[in-house]
Amino acid sequence: MVSPYRKAGRSLKVVIFVPLLALSLVVGCKTHERRLVTIRESFYSGDLQQAAKTLDEGTKRDRHDIDVLLLERSMVELAEGNPKQSEQILRQVRDRFDYLEQASLGETALAVLTDDTRKSYSGEDYEKVLIRAFLSLSNLMVDGQDAAAYALQVADKQTQIIEAAAGTQDAADGDAKNPKLAYKQVALGPYLHGLIREESHSNYDDAARASAMVVSWQPDFPYGQADLERAQRGRHSSPGNGVLYVFTLVGRGPYKEETVELPTTVSLLIADRILSATNKYSLPPTIAPVKVPKMVVPPNTVAHVGVSVDQQRVGTTETITDVGRMAVEQHEAVYPKIVADAVVRRIVKKGVVLGAKEALGANEATLSSVALDVVGIAWEATEAADTRCWGLLPDKIQVLRLELPAGQHQIGLQPLSQYNSSGPIEQQTVTILDGRNTYVLANFPDERLVGTVLTSQP
Amino acid sequence: MERRTFISTGMLTLAGCWLTGCRHNQYAKVMHPGDQEMVGSHQAGGETYKPLIDEAVSKLLGRHAAERQVGPNGLPPPPLRICFVAVENKSAEEIGDFKDQIYEQIDSRILESHVFQPISKRFVDAGLLQTRLRPDLLMVPENMRSFAATLEQQGQPFDYMLYATITSGTTHENKDYQRDYLLTMELVNIHDGQYDKQSATLSKGYFHSRLSRFGSTAH
Numbered sequence: 100m101v102s103p104y105r106k107a108g109r110s111l112k113v114v115i116f117v118p119l120l121a122l123s124l125v126v127g128c129k130t131h132e133r134r135l136v137t138i139r140e141s142f143y144s145g146d147l148q149q150a151a152k153t154l155d156e157g158t159k160r161d162r163h164d165i166d167v168l169l170l171e172r173s174m175v176e177l178a179e180g181n182p183k184q185s186e187q188i189l190r191q192v193r194d195r196f197d198y199l200e201q202a203s204l205g206e207t208a209l210a211v212l213t214d215d216t217r218k219s220y221s222g223e224d225y226e227k228v229l230i231r232a233f234l235s236l237s238n239l240m241v242d243g244q245d246a247a248a249y250a251l252q253v254a255d256k257q258t259q260i261i262e263a264a265a266g267t268q269d270a271a272d273g274d275a276k277n278p279k280l281a282y283k284q285v286a287l288g289p290y291l292h293g294l295i296r297e298e299s300h301s302n303y304d305d306a307a308r309a310s311a312m313v314v315s316w317q318p319d320f321p322y323g324q325a326d327l328e329r330a331q332r333g334r335h336s337s338p339g340n341g342v343l344y345v346f347t348l349v350g351r352g353p354y355k356e357e358t359v360e361l362p363t364t365v366s367l368l369i370a371d372r373i374l375s376a377t378n379k380y381s382l383p384p385t386i387a388p389v390k391v392p393k394m395v396v397p398p399n400t401v402a403h404v405g406v407s408v409d410q411q412r413v414g415t416t417e418t419i420t421d422v423g424r425m426a427v428e429q430h431e432a433v434y435p436k437i438v439a440d441a442v443v444r445r446i447v448k449k450g451v452v453l454g455a456k457e458a459l460g461a462n463e464a465t466l467s468s469v470a471l472d473v474v475g476i477a478w479e480a481t482e483a484a485d486t487r488c489w490g491l492l493p494d495k496i497q498v499l500r501l502e503l504p505a506g507q508h509q510i511g512l513q514p515l516s517q518y519n520s521s522g523p524i525e526q527q528t529v530t531i532l533d534g535r536n537t538y539v540l541a542n543f544p545d546e547r548l549v550g551t552v553l554t555s556q557p
Numbered sequence: 558m559e560r561r562t563f564i565s566t567g568m569l570t571l572a573g574c575w576l577t578g579c580r581h582n583q584y585a586k587v588m589h590p591g592d593q594e595m596v597g598s599h600q601a602g603g604e605t606y607k608p609l610i611d612e613a614v615s616k617l618l619g620r621h622a623a624e625r626q627v628g629p630n631g632l633p634p635p636p637l638r639i640c641f642v643a644v645e646n647k648s649a650e651e652i653g654d655f656k657d658q659i660y661e662q663i664d665s666r667i668l669e670s671h672v673f674q675p676i677s678k679r680f681v682d683a684g685l686l687q688t689r690l691r692p693d694l695l696m697v698p699e700n701m702r703s704f705a706a707t708l709e710q711q712g713q714p715f716d717y718m719l720y721a722t723i724t725s726g727t728t729h730e731n732k733d734y735q736r737d738y739l740l741t742m743e744l745v746n747i748h749d750g751q752y753d754k755q756s757a758t759l760s761k762g763y764f765h766s767r768l769s770r771f772g773s774t775a776h
Contacts, residue, residue, distance in 0.1 A: 201580040298683040301643045301692050303565075303658065308646070334689045337635050534686045 131164060131216075132486035137352055138171055142178070142491055143351060143544050149530050151175050166195050167220045167487045173233070174491035177321075178550030182240035189237065193230045196222045211447050215440065215485035224260045224282065225429050228490045229422065231256055232359040232496075234286045236346060239291070239538045247295045253288025254312075278432040286317035287420040287496055294344060299535045306330035313419070321417050322500060326372045336502050341531035343501045345406050346540045347416045349514070350399030350494025353426035354404070355486040358393040363438055367445055380456040381468065382449045383475025391440045394430035396423035399494045400516050401543050406499050407511035407524070413469035415515065423494040441482075448478055466543050493544065505533040512552060514543040522546030531557040598763070600650040601738055605759055610662050612757035613721075617742050618670045620755070625672065636674040638715040639667065639744070640708065643692040648725035648738065649723055663742075665720055673717070680713045686754040694721075701747060730731045732765040 134157060141150035151283050154175065157168045176185040199221035206218045222230070235249035264279040293309030296302040307330035314323040336342050368385040375381035403415035452475040455461075461468040507530050512524040525548045531537050537554040541548060587630045595707065596604045625634055646652050652659070660678065667675045684707045685692065690700050695718065708715060719742065726737045737760045744753045764770035 198582065200579060203580050205579070248654065254651070255653075300689070301682060301683065302656070303691050303693065304645050304647070308651070334691060336689065338687070338689050417724065 107173070131167065131488070132355065132357060135171075135486075135488075135490040139490055140352070141353070142171075142175065142549065143382050145547070145549050147175050147179050147550060151179075151202055164220060164487060165487065166199070166222075170222075170226070170230070170489045171491045173237075174489075177237060177540070177553070178231070180551040180553055182237040182540075182553060186234055186241065189234045190214035190232050192222075193227075193234065193331055196227055196230070197537035200227070207501050210440075211444050214444065214481055214482040215437075216487070218485070219373075220485075220487045221366075223426070223429065223488060224433075225285070225422070225425050226492075227260065227421075228253055228256050228285045228288070229489070229492065232285055232291070232420070235288070235291045236540060240540055241557050243295070243555065247292060250288050250295065253285055253291075257282070257284055257288075278435075281428070281432050283421075283425045284312075284316040284427055285420050285425070286313045286320065288485060289313050289316070290326075290419050290498070293330065294342075294536060297330060298534075300335055300534065303330055303448070307354040316418060317421075320419055322368055322498075326500070336534060339533060341505050341533055343408075343417055343469060343508075343510070343531060344534050344538050345499045345510070345512070346538065347404040347497045347512070348493035348495075348540070348542045349401040349404060349416070349497055349544070350423070351397045351544045352490070352494050353394050353396045353423045353488070354490045355392040355488045356395050357390050357484040357486055359388040360391045360438055360441065361388070363442060364389045367442065371449060379461075379462055380453055381472065383452050383472045384480065385445065385479070386476050387480035387482065389438075390482055391434075391437050391446065392430075392484040392486050394427045396427060396494060399423070400545055401514045401522075402517040403515050404497065404499075404541070404543055405511075405513040405515050405521070406501070407513070408501065408503060408508050410509070410511070413501055414499050416499045418495045419498045420496040421494075422492050422496060426488075426492075444482070445479060448475065452478075493542070499530040503520065503531045505531050507531075510539060510552075512539075512541050512548070514545075514546045514548075516546060520546065522548075525552055526557060527554055529554050532556065574638045575702060577579040599646075600653075601652070601736075601761065605738050605761060606652075606655055606659055606740075607662075609723075609738060609757045609759055610659060610666070613740045613742050613755050614663055614666045616757070617744070617753070617755040618667065618672050622670070622672045636671055637717060638676065638713075639673040639717045639719050640676045640715040641667065641678070641721075642681060642695060643720060645693070645720060648723045649727060649736070650725065652723065659721065661722075666721075676708065676713045676715055680708060680711055682712075683711065684708045697747070698724075705747060706744075706773075716747060718747055719743070733769055735760055735762045737761075754764075 134153075138153050141147070141153060151172065154168050154172045158165050158172070161168070169188050173185045173188040173192070176182075176188065199219045203219070209217045221227075231249050231252040235246045235253070238244065238246040238249060242299065246319065261277065261279045261282065264277050289309040289312035293306045293313065297306035307327065309329045310323065310327040313320060314327055362387060367389065371382040371385055375384075405415050406413055417422050452471050455471055456468055459467055459471075461471060483524065508529060510529050511524045511526045512527070513524045516522075522543070522545075525541065527539060527541075529537050529539060536555075540553040542550050594604055595602065596738060621637075635753075641660070641664055644656055644663070645682050646656060664675055664678060667673050684704055688700075688703050688707050690704055695704055705715065722741045722743065724739045724741065725740075728735045728737075737758060739756055739758045743755045748750065762770070
């Protein structure tokens, strides 16, 4: 017969081992937030080689976060003028995210014992949608063969995300409680679909439908009404002319920072003190703050990009998708769930320690109770907020449509700030084809171009 | 809580998590003729468009085949040249990647019938590109002349223009709704303006739950 002391000792070992295992899993991991700072600094300073090197090292070392690092890699490839490679990477990540977004209860259980960083990253909802939008953009810069399919996937993915969230609600209160219904839709998807269909010269009805979506989803897009009007009654271009679409990625995009959810921390502390005072066994006090991710959008210095054709200023790019605003709004919509998950995690951890105390009969006066409280506090203190995100996205995606005579033209792009200052003009030669679209893509995180100006028809 | 209960419940929960919470890879299978096809749960799909195309095209071709009598020399008259301009979606739904497929299916069926001789879509697209005319404005006499002349220059004269239009009508019943899909094929003789029309319709019910669907079929 096993003595009660030996049994108690074994239980104590188990109870201490679980938090220590969790601790060992977390301690030593460099947070994505810190790694992203280095990558963003290199990228925004125009040192794409260094950014690529850091990312490649990260993907070799950290297989767990490989997908999110590959997203950054795709942006570096796009800026370097390699849209084909960018498309290839994005396609790979899109498929991985589709697989990873399925619930894994094993990972969920592990996340409850540790924190959300132990879950495989399946992308924020806006990232899943933007992957498809960037796939379409990248493909337009190569041959445009798959661009229409990718553009259709943008709207499809948005619908899937909202429907999946509705599926988790009770049928009775369905839509009323679906926070994802409040998501801002990405107008870039229908915009791209519309411009591709308009170029066919025989699908103006599709183009009109897509333009109507753009107007409805991004009402402040100043060219939306004109596009709709043209799709409903006009034509793609006059004979002898073609169309140039200038896409610009402006400003520094959103990223996540770790922050302390103070009201929740205080509430948990009060609750555990009340329970400890009224129960036989005490709970570990909530000394370690509850950490959650916060979405941050840095100030954007670039308001528009001025476009000139053959040394004549012809217009400015305007926002078709406000990535920063969308990221913040989506984060706000799911924030209560993030906090709720953090609270559940704390309750489970406190429950495990309480169970251990009960098993050992360790009431407040004993040394083992104090030891278990210390282990519990340390366990809770190891938690880190999940700050993984697609950190090289722009703040805004802007566009300008120009009808130009067929032939070669010299295009000038100049970032313009809100304070009337402007950056240097970047030149690019493009060829406009009769009745066809030509695309230009440039990256202006600040008042200086990063990488090269891409064009589908040099 | 008893220690044993606490530990066993915890272990069972964890085991359940590991066993039932696995992610699954996506699988696919080739659908053979006769296999039960999928039915679009939120909008029309192949189950809607295929029968619509079959019915509308068969009726249209059948009628014109019957009208075409053998000529005085005992030979059948040459097939009429037809320019299939576009598929227009005027329904309440996005048809996404189905549109081009609907065009191709109708075009292939017409070509196989030998009643009409359709012009290749590539010539039609080139004609629209060159003239910069919208398909919906080709009925304006001046536009029609210009478009016909352009295709004639390309060695593709035609006698008829064909439009396929998808429309829909929706009837709501609380949270469920019925949508009637109508595919209309409109054939216009460019020489005298006479036109022929053939429609096919299909109704589909959309239900917010399985129970609701069962209730609907029960009565």
